[in-house]
Amino acid sequence: xxxxxxxxxxxxxxxxxxxxxxxxxxxxxxxxxxxxxxxxxxxxxxxxxxxxxxxxxxxxxxxxxxxxxxxxxxxxxxxxxxxxxxxxxxxxxxxxxxxxxxxxxxxxxxxxxxxxxxxxxxxxxxxxxxxxxxxxxxxxxxxxxxxxxxxxxxxxxxxxxxxxxxxxxxxxxxxxxxxxxxxxxxxxxxxxxxxxxxxxxxxxxxxxxxxxxxxxxxxxxxxxxxxxxxxxxxxxxxxxxxxxxxxxxxxxxxxxxxxxxxxxxxxxxxxxxxxxxxxxxxxxxxxxxxxxxxxxxxxxxxxxxxxxxxxxxxxxxxxxxxxxxx
Ligand code: ACO
Numbered sequence: 001x002x003x004x005x006x007x008x009x010x011x012x013x014x015x016x017x018x019x020x021x022x023x024x025x026x027x028x029x030x031x032x033x034x035x036x037x038x039x040x041x042x043x044x045x046x047x048x049x050x051x052x053x054x055x056x057x058x059x060x061x062x063x064x065x066x067x068x069x070x071x072x073x074x075x076x077x078x079x080x081x082x083x084x085x086x087x088x089x090x091x092x093x094x095x096x097x098x099x100x101x102x103x104x105x106x107x108x109x110x111x112x113x114x115x116x117x118x119x120x121x122x123x124x125x126x127x128x129x130x131x132x133x134x135x136x137x138x139x140x141x142x143x144x145x146x147x148x149x150x151x152x153x154x155x156x157x158x159x160x161x162x163x164x165x166x167x168x169x170x171x172x173x174x175x176x177x178x179x180x181x182x183x184x185x186x187x188x189x190x191x192x193x194x195x196x197x198x199x200x201x202x203x204x205x206x207x208x209x210x211x212x213x214x215x216x217x218x219x220x221x222x223x224x225x226x227x228x229x230x231x232x233x234x235x236x237x238x239x240x241x242x243x244x245x246x247x248x249x250x251x252x253x254x255x256x257x258x259x260x261x262x263x264x265x266x267x268x269x270x271x272x273x274x275x276x277x278x279x280x281x282x283x284x285x286x287x288x289x290x291x292x293x294x295x296x297x298x299x300x301x302x303x304x305x306x307x308x309x310x311x312x313x314x315x316x317x318x319x320x321x322x323x324x325x326x
Contacts, residue, residue: 006175013062069169083111142166166288187320188231226259249273255288
């Protein structure tokens with residue numbers, strides 16, 4: 001066997017804002033009910049960032065916890081990639097702001113915009129830097145303040161989303177080029193710009209000069225999600241050289257419990273292998289996968305050496321999956 005450089009996840013961390021908003025809280029100002037939201041989505045609450053608390057603050061807190069878990073300090077970091085669709089500012093990139101807040105040395109820092117699939121895209125990009133020897137210690141972060149994109153008069157969207165951040169530390173590790181290696185083993189990334197109208201935000205710096213509100217054709221998104229995610233999972237498994245049935249844990253993007261169940265059923269997955277945090281976190285877009293991963297590592301379900309499959313779909317449409325051994 002020839003030796004290969006793998007990008008190994010050496011630490012995971014996450015952060016949720018203190019303010020919890022229950023379904024009953026939302027029902028006070030928009031015509032909805034806890035019963036409707038739970039039945040259609042599985043969501044029971046979400047965390048909302050406080051006034052003056054930005055995406056970079058959430059990302060910085062998650063990154064500190066990931067660094068601690070990895071036994072690293074900000075001084076070790078030479079690459080920061082943040083997946084976000086809710087940056088603090090149009091520019092500079094939120095990754096650069098986080099670099100400053102953490103006190104990391106001059107290195108590489110930039111954002112990736114692939115909406116809810118952003119974390120999977122960011123992992124793939126970071127893997128390229130690590131595998132080429134361009135990064136020795138990388139932070140890959142998904143961080144969002146989705147509450148800032150909500151039209152709180154639109155009950156069809158405002159009940160679905162929440163704020164939060166999750167981060168992983170990636171470091172190079174020697175592998176044998178087999179599926180027993182620790183690290184990132186395979187990916188599938190997809191985008192289809194013809195489906196833009198299904199899920200989008202109505203503003204932007206170059207078009208309206210405003211931030212805009214999130215709009216969605218929920219039923220259509222749902223139908224595409226189950227088919228597209230299952231396709232990406234199979235492609236990523238093939239690219240890693242593993243069988244889907246061999247995966248220890250599925251860590252889906254947490255959009256809606258019914259999508260999680262639909263994908264599990266289409267792939268013939270045992271539901272007990274699916275990590276679900278949607279009830280407590282709601283849809284935190286690019287942050288949802290590392291948030292769920294961190295929750296299941298810290299409560300002892302996910303153990304070192306296990307095979308994980310991450311998957312997501314979001315605005316674009318974009319979708320994708322990644323296979324890694326922890
Ligand atoms: N409370 C009460 N009633 C509501 C609410 C609400 N929050 N939202 C919609 N309704 C009403 C609608 O107005 C409609 O009423 P009507 O029949 O009088 O017109 C009724 O409920 C049914 O609406 P539908 O949109 O048909 O409800 P559906 O069963 O499709 O559920 C949902 C909507 C939950 C959005 C679903 O389509 C879905 O989960 N889609 C996936 C979208 C998603 O999760 N996107 C996240 C971003 S993409 C991603 O991350 C994968």
